[in-house]
Amino acid sequence: xxxxxxxxxxxxxxxxxxxxxxxxxxxxxxxxxxxxxxxxxxxxxxxxxxxxxxxxxxxxxxxxxxxxxxxxxxxxxxxxxxxxxxxxxxxxxxxxxxxxxxxxxxxxxxxxxxxxxxxxxxxxxxxxxxxxxxxxxxxxxxxxxxxxxxxxxxxxxxxxxxxxxxxxxxxxxxxxxxxxxxxxxxxxxxxxxxxxxxxxxxxxxxxxxxxxxxxxxxxxxxxxxxxxxxxxxxxxxxxxxxxxxxxxxxxxxxxxxxxxxxxxxxxxxxxxxxxxxxxxxxxxxxxxxxxxxxxxxxxxxxxxxxxxxxxxxxxxxxxxxxxxxxxxxxxxxxxxxxxxxxxxxxxxxxxxxxxxxxxxxxxxxxxxxxxxxxxxxxxxxxxxxxxxxxxxxxxxxxxxxxxxxxxxxxxxxxxxxxxxxxxxxxxxxxxxxxxxxxxxxxxxxxxxxxxxxxxxxxxxxxxxxxxxxxxxxxxxxxxxxxxxxxxxxxxxxxxxxxxxxxxxxxxxxxxxxxxxxxxxxxxxxxxxxxxxxxxxxxxxxxxxxxxxxxxxxxxxxxxxxxxxxxxxxxxxxxxxxxxxxxxxxxxxxxxxxxxxxxxxxxxxxxxxxxxxxxxxxxxxxxxxxxxxxxxxxxxxxxxxxxxxxxxxxxxxxxxxx
Numbered sequence: 001x002x003x004x005x006x007x008x009x010x011x012x013x014x015x016x017x018x019x020x021x022x023x024x025x026x027x028x029x030x031x032x033x034x035x036x037x038x039x040x041x042x043x044x045x046x047x048x049x050x051x052x053x054x055x056x057x058x059x060x061x062x063x064x065x066x067x068x069x070x071x072x073x074x075x076x077x078x079x080x081x082x083x084x085x086x087x088x089x090x091x092x093x094x095x096x097x098x099x100x101x102x103x104x105x106x107x108x109x110x111x112x113x114x115x116x117x118x119x120x121x122x123x124x125x126x127x128x129x130x131x132x133x134x135x136x137x138x139x140x141x142x143x144x145x146x147x148x149x150x151x152x153x154x155x156x157x158x159x160x161x162x163x164x165x166x167x168x169x170x171x172x173x174x175x176x177x178x179x180x181x182x183x184x185x186x187x188x189x190x191x192x193x194x195x196x197x198x199x200x201x202x203x204x205x206x207x208x209x210x211x212x213x214x215x216x217x218x219x220x221x222x223x224x225x226x227x228x229x230x231x232x233x234x235x236x237x238x239x240x241x242x243x244x245x246x247x248x249x250x251x252x253x254x255x256x257x258x259x260x261x262x263x264x265x266x267x268x269x270x271x272x273x274x275x276x277x278x279x280x281x282x283x284x285x286x287x288x289x290x291x292x293x294x295x296x297x298x299x300x301x302x303x304x305x306x307x308x309x310x311x312x313x314x315x316x317x318x319x320x321x322x323x324x325x326x327x328x329x330x331x332x333x334x335x336x337x338x339x340x341x342x343x344x345x346x347x348x349x350x351x352x353x354x355x356x357x358x359x360x361x362x363x364x365x366x367x368x369x370x371x372x373x374x375x376x377x378x379x380x381x382x383x384x385x386x387x388x389x390x391x392x393x394x395x396x397x398x399x400x401x402x403x404x405x406x407x408x409x410x411x412x413x414x415x416x417x418x419x420x421x422x423x424x425x426x427x428x429x430x431x432x433x434x435x436x437x438x439x440x441x442x443x444x445x446x447x448x449x450x451x452x453x454x455x456x457x458x459x460x461x462x463x464x465x466x467x468x469x470x471x472x473x474x475x476x477x478x479x480x481x482x483x484x485x486x487x488x489x490x491x492x493x494x495x496x497x498x499x500x501x502x503x504x505x506x507x508x509x510x511x512x513x514x515x516x517x518x519x520x521x522x523x524x525x526x527x528x529x530x531x532x533x534x535x536x537x538x539x540x541x542x543x544x545x546x547x548x549x550x551x552x553x554x555x556x557x558x559x560x561x562x563x564x565x566x567x568x569x570x571x572x573x574x575x576x577x578x579x580x581x582x583x584x585x586x587x588x589x590x591x592x593x594x595x596x597x598x599x600x601x602x603x604x605x606x607x608x609x610x611x612x613x614x615x616x617x618x619x620x621x622x623x624x625x626x627x628x629x630x631x632x633x634x635x636x637x638x639x640x641x642x643x644x645x646x647x648x649x650x651x652x653x654x655x656x657x
């Protein structure tokens with residue numbers, strides 16, 4: 001990719017945005033293709049796999065979904081840089097398969113089921129610079145062409161690049177030149193409050209871009225983790241896909257008939273295509289209804305993300321829009337899996353259907369305000385009604401999607417204030433004066449940040465935080481998310497109300513010490529362990545972790561994927577963990593003689609959480625599940641008797657201290 005191409009060398013904001021729009025389209029398309037392949041994988045021995053094969057396939061599925069989640073993080077990073085330059089993110093993209101010229105000739109993007117050829121294509125897309133990895137069979141371009149034009153142009157044009165990593169390197173070079181010409185403040189002149197941060201979404205890449213350093217760091221993270229990473233970079237997308245290939249080939253050598261996925265369509269479409277070559281028209285009525293609902297949910301997800309970028313922080317619409325968008329992606333997954341198991345139709349008897357990821361003609365953001373909120377509430381209700389009709393088939397996957405959509409519709413109805421006026425960038429809903437500087441500088445010891453206030457001392461332990469957001473939404477003047485410098489200001493809020501906010505923090509990341517003579521937090525009157533939907537255990541009690549006092553609140557991993565065990569770190573989202581927050585009520589529900597007292601939690605090596613003490617296990621809604629004085633609670637994520645351990649950790653090779 002020559003450095004004298006105008007939109008990469010000239011300090012033109014238009015050309016820089018054009019390049020970022022292509023980067024966003026590329027990340028978006030890769031995410032969809034990875035998801036499509038993952039959703040085609042088999043998930044049961046009843047689908048023709050041996051137990052050993054199933055274990056490998058499920059491991060591949062988790063790895064591919066993690067890569068797709070990281071692609072979403074890359075997409076957010078690109079969108080944030082776009083906003084930093086003063087642009088509006090391109091939320092949409094072109095429909096599959098991409099026509100020649102949208103990307104370079106060597107970058108072919110289409111939907112295909114998981115197989116060796118598709119996997120090799122993924123490896124090729126993620127390959128490091130200088131790699132001799134070939135593209136997968138059937139994925140090479142059917143024509144050679146050159147993008148761009150010779151000589152300078154005011155009109156931005158796409159250019160060629162050998163690897164995606166090289167593309168991002170050139171984007172970084174162009175941004176440096178813009179800063180050289182216009183200065184940092186002139187180049188990065190967008191409204192920071194419009195960007196997404198980790199206060200809005202639990203995704204990698206959700207970091208505010210406020211200067212050249214943070215923008216270049218975002219580009220570097222994309223390349224290091226994903227496309228174009230050096231061959232020896234651990235945990236890169238290239239290495240993950242290459243590891244799957246090695247295991248796949250070994251399983252094929254043992255069993256040449258090993259088929260890990262359903263024959264989902266390559267490039268499924270929902271209408272008779274005017275150009276049928278390379279496309280599969282879905283005709284089966286059940287498949288049509290399933291894919292139609294999934295596509296509609298996907299389209300609404302895009303609209304919600306666009307809206308989130310149009311609303312400034314700390315407007316509550318922003319976080320709610322992101323939460324609903326992420327929830328829709330979870331609802332899409334079972335529908336996409338269902339589609340891959342249904343026939344495409346009589347015109348294509350050799351393959352099944354598949355989610356086509358139809359993109360909206362215009363996914364640009366709605367103007368913030370009552371109109372957008374009403375649209376989202378109405379649309380989620382329409383999707384819920386369609387899901388309930390589809391659920392009449394009695395399929396477990398469509399039932400799961402219907403349940404998720406119902407919950408999202410309820411969240412939208414309760415969360416969106418339909419009559420509230422819109423906030424504008426630079427003028428938040430409840431603008432407040434800048435908080436005073438803390439009387440003493442914050443200190444950090446053993447990972448715990450300590451901030452002294454007049455009436456209490458606030459303590460924040462980063463490693464325990466699960467971003468439940470009670471702090472930044474309940475006490476927005478005390479806890480300032482995504483700012484440089486001091487971010488905790490205890491004296492900007494009534495001390496009693498602030499203590500209540502700390503008590504609401506489920507993870508125990510926020511604690512306090514009173515300085516006004518009033519008592520510190522005390523143990524609750526009843527020891528509780530709540531089961532969060534597809535998430536961790538939320539413990540409340542006089543907690544001892546391996547004999548060490550651990551406060552009165554903690555969220556402990558039950559998916560098995562946390563890198564911060566025994567605490568939850570949000571990995572259940574990336575791992576695709578599913579577990580009901582409403583397990584059935586057990587038989588032992590007699591009231592305990594004592595309901596409080598010390599509660600000892602001892603993680604067993606490579607096994608469950610051993611709990612000793614008076615404990616009431618409750619559902620996410622507070623319904624009684626069991627009352628115990630000792631129990632072994634699953635933390636590998638695999639028990640069929642959740643929340644209790646059934647020994648599955650031993651059969652799946654769970655490893656944890």
